[in-house]
Amino acid sequence: MTKLTKRVHVAVGVILNNNKQILLAKRHGHLHQGGKWEFPGGKVESDETVTQALIRELKEEVNITVNSSAPFMDISHNYPDKHVRLDIHLVTDFSGEAKGMEQQQIEWVSLQQLADYDFPEANKPILNRILAEFEI
Ligand SMILES: Nc1nc2c([nH]c(=O)n2[C@H]2C[C@H](O)[C@@H](COP(=O)(O)OP(=O)(O)OP(=O)(O)O)O2)c(=O)[nH]1
C-alpha cells in the first residue's frame, strides 16, 4: 500500500525589531515538531497568496500587523512524517505588541542568543542565514 506523505506550504515570518531581536514562539507539545521554537507562521490556504497567509497568520498567532515583508528564503524539508515548504519572509515593518494569541510562549531573542534555542531541523539554514546577514 502506498502511503502519501503529508505536504504543507508554510508562510513563515522572521520578525526583526529595532533592537535587533527576533520573535520566536514555542510550538505546543502536541503539534508536529512540538516543544521546539519556531518563527511564527502557518499553512498557506488554497485561496490565498503567501503574503496574505503571512499577514493572517502573524495576526492570528502573535498579534503582529505586517505592514510590509520581503522574501528571505525558501526551504523544502522532508521530515519522516511530513514534507514542508517554508516560504520565509523578513518582516521589519510591523505594528502591534507581540502576544502569544494561542497561549504559546513567545520571546524576543537577540541575535546572540538565537543559537541557544532548539529549532526544528528544517530551520538550520534559516539560522545560519540570519546570523550571516545581520552579522553578530
Ligand atoms: N511556523 C513555522 N513552522 C515551521 C517552522 N519550522 C518547521 O519545520 N515548521 C513546520 C512545522 C509544521 O509542520 C509546519 C507549520 O505548520 P502549522 O504551524 O500550520 O502547523 P500545525 O502544527 O498547526 O499543523 P497541522 O497539525 O494543522 O497540520 O511547518 C518554523 O520556523 N515556523
Ligand SMILES: [Mg+2]
Ligand atoms: Mg502555525
